[in-house]
Amino acid sequence: MKDNAKLKEIACDLRKEVIKMLESAGSGHAAGSLGMADIFACLYFSILHHDPENPHWEDRDRLLLSNGHIAPLLYAALSYAGYFPQEKLKSLRKFGSFLQGHPERERLRGVEITSGPLGSGLAQACGIAAVAKREGRRFRVFCVTSDGEHQEGNHWEAVLFAAKYKLGNLTAFVDSNNIQISGKTSDVMPLEPLLGKYQAFSWNALVIDGHDISQILNSVKQARLVYDKPTVIIAKTTPGKGVSFMEDNYLWHGKAPNKNEAKAALRELEEVCRDVK
């Protein structure tokens, strides 16, 4: 368990790693990876009960990343948490690397599911949560989803299932950043009111600032108090957070910075990190 300032610092380090990894890979998804860094810092360094030395520990909390394209952030967090050495991060998307363009469970310990094709993560989280609940297991299942993937039918099938079986041990995050690959989510296929939709589907639903460490931690605490409903935490985030020329620009959804852009991005992030420290 780390204090809030330390978590903010870790988030900053994760963002810098994301930029370096993407620049080295030459392709990948920048905006969402930067936008979710605060939440991943909270998850891996405060919220999750997990053990990098024993990644298959039966009673670990599970974190399932549904929108697998933010793999760079997942890898950075896993590496910082001790699942593998940081010098491997630069092998992202390279031939022979276990850091595939989208995460694969079979290739890297700590990765709970293979993902990338959107809309299937929540259902897998439901599968784990459902059997664990019936068996009276104490661990929790977390699932990170994107707002864009809420356009997938598979996701809403899982939303129905989780409510039916009252999966109080399941907590989903929505990266509500209002961008996807070809534009603003509100233009491509409007989702709002998302909070109302989840409430209508009998979920415990919260909206938070996805960059505010206390709000992130508190929302998970609130989720733990609700036993008879799954919880969704709709986290308002800024895509590309921390890099001015990437922020809120959907063109950075599926793009990696070139050498100069990476340099500029790292300069900005250094500043933010200094302020945090």
Add this chain to the structure above:
Amino acid sequence: MLNNTLNQNLFKKNVELKATRDGFGEGLVIEAEKNESIVVLSADLEESTRVLSFAQKFPERFWEVGVAEQALVTIASGMANYGKIPFATSFAAFSPGRNWEQIRTTIALNNVPVKIVGSHSGIDVGEDGATHQVLEDIALMRTLPNMDVLVPCDYEEAKKAVGVAAKSLRPTYIRLTRSKSPVITTPNTPFETGKINVVWEDTDSKATLVACGPLVYEALVAAQKLKKDGITVRVVACHSVSPLDEQALIHEAKISGAMVTIEDHQVSGGLGGAVAELLVRNLPIPIEFVGVYGRFGQSGNSSELKKEYGLNADEIIRRTKMVLARRMQ
């Protein structure tokens, strides 16, 4: 002549008729008593897919996901990830018909031991018509890495398929059928993934008939009739479409020199495709294909449809004569 582990009364008029889906349903309860890891998911079709008795006997291991086949297999994937052996059951037209990508990513690539059970496959469905008569599912599933594909030929094999699948940690597809068909195997007939069964053999055979599903019976009827006409053949039941019993099939090609494949499926991509791919690489011989030739099905009763689409003993005999003519050239 008929293999001695088979039902020796299978050519009699009063041969017992049972559906493969019934064998599955009964096998499931038997296996579930032995194996606590087995859980079952249904997409609102527990009666038709014969998982109702499991659901009644083991309510705490049964999950109703509603009419949602994508959720069916992805939730099953999560359960397998946790350590269960889930049987995800529906009609084959919808699973794997509708949810192929979810199966590919979250089961095959993820490499978790989900058992996808597709009932009501093939033209055999009958009256429901083309939408429900899936003729492409073997093709969809056998091209997936990690995926075993089992097509039981009768009630007994379907029962055994449950046990074989439950013991395996590999993703598996089990293809079942709606109508009752002759019970041709017995509890003593072997059933192994990756193995064929030679169910009929005669000396000096001129062709091998390779069939899967209930059409194995039609192949046996064809073999018997052909023998009366002085044409001796061998019949192979190929319940394991993937992995194929490559060695044994190459051996068949060697000893008979011609083949006919038989399936209630499109002729492209299914058992025939698998056998042809194997033999073209190893021992090219003439092959004829009994199956559906690039058409959709339609309403009608199962036997009318099998006649219209050429999925019966008469058509197997015709194709066998065709392949023999090619063999002579």
